[in-house]
Amino acid sequence: MKVLVIGSGGREHSIVAKLASSTKVSALYAAPGNGGIADLATCVPIDVTAVEELVRFAKEEQIDWTFVGPEIPLLAGVVNAFQQEGLHVFGPTKEAALIEGSKDYAKRFMRTHGIPTAASETFSDAEKAKAYIAEQGAPIVVKADGLAAGKGVVVAQTVEEANEAVESMLVGNQFGQAGSLVVIEEFLEGKEFSLMAFVNGKNVYPLVPARDHKRVYDNDEGPNTGGMGAFAPIPDLKQTVIDEAVSRILKPAASGLAEEKRPFTGVLYAGLIETSNGPKVIEFNARFGDPETQVILPLLENDLLQVMQDVTAGEDPKLKWKDAYATGTVIAASGYPGSYEKQLPIPDLSGLPNDVFCIHAGTERKADGFVSSGGRILFIGSVHHNRAVAVESVKKGLDIFKDNPSFHYRTDIGFGE
Template sequence: MKVLVIGSGGREHSIVAKLASSMQVTELYAAPGNGGMADLATCVPIDVTAVDDLIHFAKEEQIDWTFVGPEIPLLAGVVNAFQQENLNVFGPTKEAALIEGSKDYAKSFMRNHGIPTAASETFSDVEIAKAYIAQKGAPIVVKADGLAAGKGVVVAQTVEEAIDAVENMLVGNQFGQAGSLVVIEDFLEGKEFSLMAFVNGSNVFPLVPARDHKRVYDNDQGPNTGGMGAFAPIPDLEQTVIDDAISRILKPAAAGLVEEGRSFTGVLYAGLIETADGPKVIEFNARFGDPETQVILPLLENDLLQVMQDVTAGDDPKLSWKDAYATGTVIAASGYPGSYEKQLPIPDLTQLPTDVYCIHAGTENNAGKLVSNGGRVLFIGSVHHNRADAVKSVKKGLEIFKDDPNFHYRTDIGFGE
C-alpha cells in the first residue's frame, strides 16, 4: 500500500519510522516532512493545511491511507475533506478535534459528562479574570483557550504571575486569537502522566502510559514547552490508576463525543494527573502526543498500518507491547521556548551510539547539510530491557551536543522516577 503522513515534526517522524517497518507499506510519503524523514519517505512540499493540494496529491499518487499527525490540519478539516472524497484517512474530524482546539469546550464537555478535572472558569474580560485570580489565590493555572504549540499554559506560583499571564494573553495578544479567551483553573497536586488510546466511536484501545516533561530546565524548572523528553512505561504508576483512568476518563470521553454528534476516530490523548482523589484530566489532545509518541511507538509490536485499518473498521487491533523501557530527550535550539535562531548547523549524527535512535523534529536539508528549522530540533531515544541501561544510552548519545552553544537539553529525563 501507498501511505501518506501529514506533518513535519518529531511525532510524524516517529509515525513514518513505524510505518516504514510495515510489510504492507510499499511507498511512503510525508507532507511536508523534514530532514530526517527523507531517509524513509518521499517528502513532498505541501503545507499541512493546503487541503486541496493534499487531496490532489492523494488522488494523483493513488494513496491508500493517509495519517494526519498534527492538530492544526485536524482542526482545519483535512480529515473531513478526505472523507468527502472517499479517501482512507486516519484521524478525527474537525468537530471531534475541538476537544483539543478549545480548552473552554473541553472543560464544559468534561462537566457535562462527569469526567474528573480541575474546577475552572473562562474569561474574555481581563479585569474580571484578575478579580477571580485575586479571590482564588495561588498556585493557579492560566491557559489560552486555543492552540498555542504547547506554550499557552502558565502554572502560576503567585497571584502576580497569574495576573501577568492573563494580561499577556488578553491584552498583549501573546497567542493571538488562541488567547482571546482564557481558562483559569485550580492547581492540582500530583504526578502527571499521558494516556493515549486508539479510538473509533465508543471503542477504546489504550496505549502504554508515558510521562512527558514540559518544563524547559532540569528538575521541572522554567517555562512550559511543547515537551523536553519522555519515557514509557512509568514504573511508579499503579495498574489500578491506569484502569481507573480508562474507565472514568477515556471511555466516557469517547462515548460523550458520540453522544454530542462528534464521534471520534483516531488517537485520543489524555494528559492526566494522579491526585489523592484519583486521576484527573489536565487536557485532551486529538492526536498522538509529542514527544510521548517517540517512546511509545518503539515499544509497540503491532504493524501500525494494520492497527489503523482494524481501528477504523471497528475491530480490536489486539495491541501488543515489548517488555522493555524507552526513554528520550529533546535537543532544543538555544533560547527555546522563547526566541531562537533557525538554520543552526547540526552535529554529525553518525557519531551517535548504535543503541540510540534519533528522531527529527525541526530539521531540514540545506544544500546537503542538516540544519535546524524549529525550536525542538531532535529527539535522542533508546529502548532497553531495563531503565538504567536506556537512560545510560541516551546520556551517551547527548554527548555530541554537550559543548555546542546552539542547543540545550535536559539532563534528568528518566532519572529518579
C-alpha cells in the same frame, strides 16, 4: 499500500519510521516532512493546512491511507475533506478535534459527562479574570483557550504571575485569537502522565502510558514547552490508576463525543495528573502526543497500518507491547521556547552510539549535512529491557551536543521520578 503522513515534526518522523517497518506499505510520503523523514519517505512540499492540495495529491498518487499527525490540519478539517472524497484517512473530524481546539469546550464537555478535572472558569474580560484569581489565590493555572503549540499554559505560583499571564493573553494578544478566551483552573498536586488510546466511536484501545517533561530546564524549572523528553512505561504508576483513567476518563470521553454527534476516530490523548482523589484531566489532545509518541511507538509490536485498518473497521487491534523501557531527550535550540536561531549546523549524527535512535523534529537537509528549522530539533532515544541502561545510552548519545552553545537539552529525563 501507499501511505501519506501529514506533518513535519518528531511525532511524524516516529509515525513514518513505524510505518516503514510494515510489510503492507509499498510507498511512503510525507507532507511536508523534514530532513530526517526524507530518509524513509518521499517528502512533498505541501503545507499541513493546504487541505485542497493534500486531497488532490492523495487522489493523484492513489494514496491508500493517510495518517494526520498534528492538530492544526485536524482543526482545519483535513479529515472531513478526505472523507468527502472517499479517501481512507486516520484522524478525527474537525468537530471531534474541538476537544483539543478549545479548552473552554473541553471543560464544558467534561462537566457535562462527569469526567474528573480541575475546577475552572472561562473569561474574555481581563478584569473579571483577575478578580477570580484574587478570590481563588495561588498557585493557579492560566490557559489560552485555543492552540498555542504547548506554550499557552502558565502555572502561576503567585497572584501577580497569574495576572501577568491574563494581561499578556487577553490584553497583549500574545497568542492572537487562541488567547481571546482564557481558562483559569485550580492547581492540582500530583505526578503527571499521558495516556493515549486508539479510538473509533465508543471503542477505546489504550496505549502504554508515558511521562512527558514540559518544563524547559532540569528539575522541572522554567517555562512550559512543547515537551523536552519522555519515557514509557512508568514504573511508579499502578495498574489500578491506569484502569481508573480508562474507565472514568477515556471511555466516557469517547462515548460523550459520540453522544454529542462528534464521533471520534484516531488517537485520543489524555494529559492526566494522579491526585489523591484519583486521576484527573489536565488536557485532551486529538492526536498522538509529542514527544510521547517517540517512546511509545518503538514499544508497539503491532504493524501500525494494520492497527489503523482494524480500529477504523471497528475491530480490536489486539495491541502487543515489548517488555522493555523507552526514554529520550529533546535537543532544542538555545533560547527555546523564547526566540531562537534557525539554520544551526547540526553535529554529525553518524557519531551516535549504535543503541540509540534519533528522531528529527525541526531539521532540513543541506548538501553538507543537517541544519535546524525549529525550536525542538532532534530527539535522542533508547529502548532497553533494563531502564537504567536505556537512560545511560541516551546520556552517551547527548555527548555530541555537549558544550555546544547553539543547543540546549535537559539532563535529568529518565525513570528516577
